[in-house]
Amino acid sequence: MQRRLRDGASKMVAAFNSATGSKEARESLNEANRGYREYTEHMCSLESELENQMGEFHIKMKGLVGYARLCAGDQYEVLMRYGRQRWRMKGRVEVSSKQVWDSEDNVFLPLITELLSIKVTELKSLANHVVVGSVSCETLDLFCPLPQTVAVDINDLGTVKLNLEVNWRSVSPQSSLFTTSPCLTFLNPCSTFIYLPILLVIAKPGHL
Incomplete structure (x- = not known):
């Protein structure tokens, strides 16, 4: 209205x-x-x-999936932006193919009109960084009562994916909105594995 x-x-x-x-x-x-x-x-x-009544998104970094794209010794930076909220993490691929990240979990507060932007950059040297891909995603499917494993296509071919575990924690039962508002009618069972809808795939370096 x-x-x-x-x-x-x-x-x-x-x-x-x-x-x-x-x-x-x-x-x-x-x-x-x-x-x-x-x-x-x-x-x-x-x-x-x-x-203020939409709870929290608890996000865990599960790593990049790149098949032959990821090699031992590669270093990457992942930047996630959600409104004014930021989460920047750096990681490397070890000889055993295990990935080590300097930050593995974060909390975002849900926003009504904002998209979740994700940018992945390969760190080759101090002066040579290559943007692997940049995407903007809707967050509606993240409002699920069960933890979800989310796979996000980072480049246009889908050869590099970002895997995240997302756990939405809703408002407490004591909240008046929880018992009186129809806004929470979306609390229906949903899949524990989803592909996050992507609105924008691939951005040129410097766009984010």
């Missing part, structure tokens, strides 16, 4: 801007601008209140 009201106010502003500069038009434009600001502020307030 608030979004429709805001969109309507935005269209009114555009219409009055294109109209003649009469006194009535200026007054109507000022009123439409006030309405747009009011509805926008209300929407931001509602989103903030809802996000």
Whole structure:
């Protein structure tokens, strides 16, 4: 409802801007601008209140999968961005093919309008870094009561994947939203292994 009201106010502003500069038009434009600001502020307030009740994403790094792409001695950096939240980790592939990462778990707070951005870079030397791939993903499928293993295609061919374990911890049973709001009707059983939907695959170096 608030979004429709805001969109309507935005269209009114555009219409009055294109109209003649009469006194009535200026007054109507000022009123439409006030309405747009009011509805926008209300929407931001509602989103903030809802996000405070959406629990947490507990994420564990399970490693990169690259088949013949990963070799012993290779070093990688993974950067995850979710709104203003950041998680940067560096890892290397050992002779035994085991991967060692300097950070293996992190917590993200769910956001309503943001995408989860993931960038993987191969660290060849101090002055020579190669971007393996960059993707942006929806997070809707992460709202699941069971821990999930998530496989994300990092490059366009899908030859490099990032494996994560995601555990969504919802709001506590004591929360009023938990018992009264229909917002939690998505708590249905779902698969414990998913491919995260990707909206943008492959970005040129420096895009993230």
